[in-house]
Amino acid sequence: MAGTGTFVIVGGGLAAAKAAEALRDEGYDGRLVLVGEEHHLPYERPPLSKSYLLGKKNLEDTLVHPPEWYDDRDVDLHLGTRATALDLVGRTVSVGDELTGFDRLLVATGSTPRRLALADDSGAPVTYLRTLEDSRRIKESLQPGQRWCVVGGGWIGLEVAAAARGAGCEVTVLESLELPLLRVLGREVAQVFADLHRAEGVDLRVGASITGIEHVDGTAAVRLADGTSVKADLLLVGIGATPNVDLARSGGLAVGDGILTDERLRTSHPDVFAAGDVANAQHPVIGRRVRVEHWDNAIAQGAAAARNMLGAGLPYDRLPYFYTDQYDLGMEYVGHVDPDGADEVVLRGDPADGVFSAFWLHHQRVVAGMHVNDWDALDPIRAVVTSGAVDVDALRDVRVPLSDLVD
Ligand SMILES: Cc1cc2nc3c(=O)[nH]c(=O)nc-3n(C[C@H](O)[C@H](O)[C@H](O)COP(=O)(O)OP(=O)(O)OC[C@H]3O[C@@H](n4cnc5c(N)ncnc54)[C@H](O)[C@@H]3O)c2cc1C
Structure with missing residues (x-):
């Protein structure tokens, strides 16, 4: 064959x-x-x-x-x-x-990209981000003073928000949950991203529910259930x-x-x-x-x-891995947390220092781990997640090298 x-x-x-x-x-x-x-x-x-x-x-x-x-x-x-x-x-x-x-x-x-009918039907300037053409269009619109409204505080929404802030745009992010990335990262780590974006000048509105979007003189007017509204020159929809x-x-x-x-x-x-x-x-x-x-x-x-x-017949057993870059924060994540969530999140180091790791535990086993700005940590994190079983107190203790936690 x-x-x-x-x-x-x-x-x-x-x-x-x-x-x-x-x-x-x-x-x-x-x-x-x-x-x-x-x-x-x-x-x-x-x-x-x-x-x-x-x-x-x-x-x-x-x-x-x-x-x-x-x-x-x-x-x-x-x-x-x-x-x-x-x-x-x-x-x-x-x-x-x-x-x-x-x-x-x-x-x-x-x-x-999942579509938002409310936005598509409004006639207001709306964009999604999947292709080179999308990205080129967005790049051309990243001009100082432009008002961006990002619907969805997921990875793509937050990354575009960071790029737009970098270009001097005014940015509002609308997130329907209590925190951006809440479902993926859980409260402790999602808060780090929320704090980061606010510190960088993003108007991050959580628990936001959009009730209407109108096209007003070439711009988008987004109405929210709490009675407030957001005016934007461009709307980016990033909802999965x-x-x-x-x-x-x-x-x-x-x-x-x-x-x-x-x-x-x-x-x-x-x-x-x-x-x-x-x-x-x-x-x-x-x-x-x-x-x-x-x-x-x-x-x-x-x-x-x-x-x-070609007939190799090999199971695909690689653990999921992803990364993001936002402002000066670089993050790598390995593992998988089931939809019913983790029982415990262990932080290693203080997020306020800008360098830390986090581990997600389910039924007392480590199922995922990540680091922020600690580029040598990925391999030991992967080893800990692969091994699954670790001493949680030692995991929390930054004085214990991660490599000591696995055989
Ligand atoms: C803006 C953006 C940023 C991202 N950033 C990160 C990141 O930082 N970290 C990370 O881990 N992942 C990131 N991702 C995700 C990552 O890019 C995707 O997981 C990856 O591109 C998936 O590759 P793929 O080949 O499976 O699918 P795709 O890249 O979607 O490619 C599939 C291709 O198939 C074509 N196609 C579909 N149907 C047909 C058909 N019937 N006939 C012919 N062609 C067809 C599509 O047009 C497309 O070109 C990002 C994604 C986006 C959009």
Whole structure:
């Protein structure tokens, strides 16, 4: 199988590009087709809300591979083309007007920002952030004195808020919960982000409920349930993303908050795999299916799916990892907290010092850990999370090196 047939990858993002790379690196020399709806070569999205917005990176810096890479490896690129239908019996994908046959297929179609109808229907200037075009448009609008209103205190909303403050804009963030990032980080650590943004001059309004959005002379007027309102030159909506499952559904693959896969990233059809934001994969360590919308997951899962397309049969057991950069705060997080939350959060160090770690415990086991501005801490944090069982008092004690906590 390794050297023959046609392998098709649908989705021109990071997971797709990393899968193509792994297939060629592993010696697959059959026909390799990559179909992507966007007109660009596969690119990385994290800079779109950080270094690119801040003017520290060019668009070319975001490419996963340079243009010649695809020629050198004989990757048959179909960019600016949507795969519209999947036929699992005939083993074809409809790409434009053609049917492309496959022996193995990887679906890496990613996710799409969740829409806010109230904003879309208002006619006011509204933007979302997913693509290079979105980011370019936002960058052009980051002018000193511009008023930005960010709906949603999630990662993307907060990162854009930080970039907008950096550019001298006035920024209001509307978060419906008591704190931004509350569901992901819990109260203790979410408070750190709330304090940071307020200290940087963001008007962060929590418990905010939007009752109406109006288009007034080219601007947005956002009315809130508490009777206040926010006027903005531009509204950024960052309220999460939904997996792009249309293609999978058209072929009858099992779908449920993403494409369902086993531990080997195999979908309900044995020759079809899924990876990246769209995959809801059984995780051997976490013990249930998880769908992870992170850069690191797209890289590692794309490559792992590729190896399994070649018959490696390896479970994907990497712990979820993500990072963020906001103002002078850099953070890395590894692990996974179930939706029912953590029982305890252990802080190591004082957040007021700007350098600290945090660990999430569930049923007395460490299930996730993160650091802020402590760049050597990631490997020991990963080891602690992988081990799970640690002495909690020692974990809290900054005098005990993290590396002493695991065998
Ligand atoms: C602004 C921004 C900032 C981010 N910052 C971070 C960060 O700091 N840290 C972090 O860990 N993660 C971050 N992420 C998340 C990370 O970028 C994603 O997890 C990653 O891009 C997922 O890669 P993917 O290949 O699975 O999907 P995508 O990048 O979404 O790529 C999927 C591609 O498939 C295409 N496609 C969809 N359907 C079809 C079809 N039917 N036919 C053809 N093509 C199709 C899409 O157009 C898209 O180009 C960020 C995301 C965004 C948007």
